[in-house]
Amino acid sequence: DAGVIQSPRHEVTEMGQEVTLRCKPISGHNSLFWYRQTMMRGLELLIYFNNNVPIDDSGMPEDRFSAKMPNASFSTLKIQPSEPRDSAVYFCASSRQGQARETQYFGPGTRLLVL
Amino acid sequence: AQSVTQLDSQVPVFEEAPVELRCNYSSSVSVYLFWYVQYPNQGLQLLLKYLSGSTLVESINGFEAEFNKSQTSFHLRKPSVHISDTAEYFCAVSGNEKLTFGTGTRLTIIP
Numbered sequence: 001d002a003g004v005i006q007s008p009r010h011e012v013t014e015m016g017q018e019v020t021l022r023c024k025p026i027s028g029h030n031s032l033f034w035y036r037q038t039m040m041r042g043l044e045l046l047i048y049f050n051n052n053v054p055i056d057d058s059g060m061p062e063d064r065f066s067a068k069m070p071n072a073s074f075s076t077l078k079i080q081p082s083e084p085r086d087s088a089v090y091f092c093a094s095s096r097q098g099q100a101r102e103t104q105y106f107g108p109g110t111r112l113l114v115l
Numbered sequence: 116a117q118s119v120t121q122l123d124s125q126v127p128v129f130e131e132a133p134v135e136l137r138c139n140y141s142s143s144v145s146v147y148l149f150w151y152v153q154y155p156n157q158g159l160q161l162l163l164k165y166l167s168g169s170t171l172v173e174s175i176n177g178f179e180a181e182f183n184k185s186q187t188s189f190h191l192r193k194p195s196v197h198i199s200d201t202a203e204y205f206c207a208v209s210g211n212e213k214l215t216f217g218t219g220t221r222l223t224i225i226p
Contacts, residue, residue: 106158
């Protein structure tokens with residue numbers, strides 16, 4: 001299996017620009033998670049989907065962030081407008097089902113730098 | 116609500132020495148417990164997990180962790196570390212569908 005695929009791997013943009021991060025989960029996985037990792041705050045869950053439906057977006061920092069999952073094989077995380085404090089590594093993860101006992105499989109991450 | 120505490124942010128250990136990475140959790144419901152490892156510039160990957168049954172769980176590369184319900188702990192141990200174990204280790208707890216991670220422990224192996 002190819003594992004979770006994220007693109008781009010690195011993104012450098014200027015403050016105020018729109019940023020779109022992409023994720024392809026493992027085929028057959030029904031749950032998808034977006035995380036943000038920073039030195040200051042560690043690993044934070046932003047939002048997760050079950051069967052393409054957003055279940056919990058309480059971790060989304062503010063209205064500038066939005067996430068979609070139009071089908072079982074694709075999800076996007078969008079930041080508009082971006083700010084320097086959004087600089088972080090963003091991970092996508094997937095699991096077979098949205099159950100507490102399931103292992104989450106992480107992608108390699110997108111390293112975002114907002115200047 | 117659930118939470119995870121990893122008290123040690125960094126642990127330096129000499130090669131071939133034993134190591135213990137500490138993890139304590141709190142939860143109002145029954146939990147599942149995980150250790151994930153993150154190698155430099157990579158995503159997290161599962162090291163081992165406790166779901167039920169035997170309280171001692173092992174990984175394929177020599178790590179083990181013991182679930183201690185009375186002490187609400189899930190410490191990770193290895194009797195002899197190698198350079199390749201250099202990574203950041205995250206303890207996580209799941210009592211509902213959400214996985215809550217600790218702040219991580221950076222394990223540095225000294226040759």
